[in-house]
Amino acid sequence: MAFQELLNQVGGLGRFQILQIAFALSLYGLISSHIIMENFTAAIPSHRCWVPILDNDTVSDNDSRILSQDDLLKISIPLDSNLRLDKCRRFAQPQWHLLHLNGTFSSVTEPNTEPCVDGWVYDRSNFLSTTVTEWNLVCESQILNSVTKFSFMIGLFIGGIICGHLPDRWLSESARWLIVTNKPEKGLKELKKVARINGMKDSGDTLTMEVVRTSMKKELEAAKTKHSPRELFHTPILRKRICLLSFMRHLFTLSIFGLAIHLQHLTANVILLQFLISAASILVSIVGHLVLNHMGRRITQLVIMPLRGIFILSAAFIPQEMQILRTVMATLAGAISPLCLSVGRLHTNELLPTTLRATGMGVIGMFGNTGLFLSPLFMMLAPYSAILPWIFYGGFSILTGFSVLFLPETKNKPLPDSIHDITNDWKESRQAKKEDPIIKVTMF
Structure with a gap:
C-alpha cells in the first residue's frame, strides 16, 4: 500500500482525477452517441x-x-x-x-x-427519412440493414486500433505504472503535477526521489526485471485470466451492442425507450456502485449480468400487444448495461499486474471488440425467427455472468504490481484452502 500513501499525500481523489474522468467520459460519450444513433438513422418504420x-x-x-x-x-x-x-x-x-x-x-x-x-409506403410519423426508407432495406432486402450496421461497426473496430492511442496525448500517464516500470523520475514528475492541480503544492514539494524510492522499495526492486508482453501467456495463472477475460469481454460486447443498436425491434416508440433507458441508467449506476462496494466484484457480476440477460429474453418473448410491459423489460435491460460494463472493466483492471496492465487490457480489448462487428450479424436470423437473435443476446449476458465464477475476488485487495504478486496471491489462497480442513478438525 506504499503507493496509496504517496497518492494520499498529493490529494487522493481531487481536482486532477475528476478532470481526467470528465475528459475520458467525453470521449466515450462521442462514441456512444454514434452507436445509439443507429436506432434512429436506421429505424425500420411500419410499411406496406x-x-x-x-x-x-x-x-x-x-x-x-x-x-x-x-x-x-x-x-x-x-x-x-x-x-x-x-x-x-x-x-x-x-x-x-x-x-x-x-x-x-x-x-x-x-x-x-x-x-x-x-x-x-412508409409510416413517416416518427422519422421522415432513414437509411431503411432511403434504400428500401425491407422484406427481401432486410438482410442488408444488418450489413450496413456491420460496416459501421467494422469502422469502429478499425478506428479503435488505428486511433486508440490518440487520447494518450492528453491523458496523463499513471504515476504508479511509471514507477513500477522503472521510470521513477517520470513518476515523481507526474505526482508533483497531480499535487499542483489538486491544490497540494506544499505536499508535492516535499516529495523527493528519496521518498519515492523509500516508499516503494519493494516495487522498484521488482521493476528491475524486464517484462515482455509474451509473459501474459507464459504464466499459467495469467494466461488463464487473459483467455477467460477475453472470452467474457467478447460475449458481453456481442450482447451489449446487439441490444444497443436494435432497440427499435423491441418497441414501437424507440425515442421514448431511449429516453427511459438514459434516465434509468443514471439511477441504476449510482445504486449499483454502492452495492458493488458492499458485495464485491464477483457477486455483483454474478447477479446483474444474468439479470440483464433475463430482462432481454423477457422483452423478446412478451407479445407485442403488451407494449408497456415489453418497454419496461427493455428499459431495465438497457439501464443495467452500463453498470455491467463498468463493473466488468473494473474487475479486469484489478486482476492484471500493473507492469502488464496496459498490454493485457489491449489484448482483452482486441479480442472483445470483435463482438462489435459480429453483433449486427445475429439479427440476420430474424427472418427465420424474430426471437432467435434475442436468445443469443440474452444468453451471452447470462453466460458472461456465470463465467466470473472462475475468477478470484479483488474487493479490498491491493492491486498486483507484478506477475510475482499474482503468483503469491494464488499460492496463499491454495495454502489457506489446505489449512482450513485441519483447523476445522482440531476444533473438535
Whole structure:
C-alpha cells in the first residue's frame, strides 16, 4: 500500500482525477452517441406495399372514391399469419369480394398475391427519412440493414486500433505504472503535477526521489526485471485470466451492442425507450456502485449480468400487444448495461499486474471488440425467427455472468504490481484452502 500513501499525500481523489474522468467520459460519450444513433438513422418504420388504388392520386376508379381507407386496404393487402397487414406482399388485383365477408383470413399463400413490385409506403410519423426508407432495406432486402450496421461497426473496430492511442496525448500517464516500470523520475514528475492541480503544492514539494524510492522499495526492486508482453501467456495463472477475460469481454460486447443498436425491434416508440433507458441508467449506476462496494466484484457480476440477460429474453418473448410491459423489460435491460460494463472493466483492471496492465487490457480489448462487428450479424436470423437473435443476446449476458465464477475476488485487495504478486496471491489462497480442513478438525 506504499503507493496509496504517496497518492494520499498529493490529494487522493481531487481536482486532477475528476478532470481526467470528465475528459475520458467525453470521449466515450462521442462514441456512444454514434452507436445509439443507429436506432434512429436506421429505424425500420411500419410499411406496406404501394398499391395504385390507394396511393396513386390520378386513379379514376369510381368505386374506390366511395370506400374508406380501411376498405381499400382490405381489398389490396393480404393479412399475415398474425392477422396484420402483410408488409411484403399485395394482391395482384383488388379483391372486391372481401368487402362482403364478415370474417378475415390470411391470404399470404394465395396465388393471387405478388411482391411489392412498385415499392413501399412508409409510416413517416416518427422519422421522415432513414437509411431503411432511403434504400428500401425491407422484406427481401432486410438482410442488408444488418450489413450496413456491420460496416459501421467494422469502422469502429478499425478506428479503435488505428486511433486508440490518440487520447494518450492528453491523458496523463499513471504515476504508479511509471514507477513500477522503472521510470521513477517520470513518476515523481507526474505526482508533483497531480499535487499542483489538486491544490497540494506544499505536499508535492516535499516529495523527493528519496521518498519515492523509500516508499516503494519493494516495487522498484521488482521493476528491475524486464517484462515482455509474451509473459501474459507464459504464466499459467495469467494466461488463464487473459483467455477467460477475453472470452467474457467478447460475449458481453456481442450482447451489449446487439441490444444497443436494435432497440427499435423491441418497441414501437424507440425515442421514448431511449429516453427511459438514459434516465434509468443514471439511477441504476449510482445504486449499483454502492452495492458493488458492499458485495464485491464477483457477486455483483454474478447477479446483474444474468439479470440483464433475463430482462432481454423477457422483452423478446412478451407479445407485442403488451407494449408497456415489453418497454419496461427493455428499459431495465438497457439501464443495467452500463453498470455491467463498468463493473466488468473494473474487475479486469484489478486482476492484471500493473507492469502488464496496459498490454493485457489491449489484448482483452482486441479480442472483445470483435463482438462489435459480429453483433449486427445475429439479427440476420430474424427472418427465420424474430426471437432467435434475442436468445443469443440474452444468453451471452447470462453466460458472461456465470463465467466470473472462475475468477478470484479483488474487493479490498491491493492491486498486483507484478506477475510475482499474482503468483503469491494464488499460492496463499491454495495454502489457506489446505489449512482450513485441519483447523476445522482440531476444533473438535
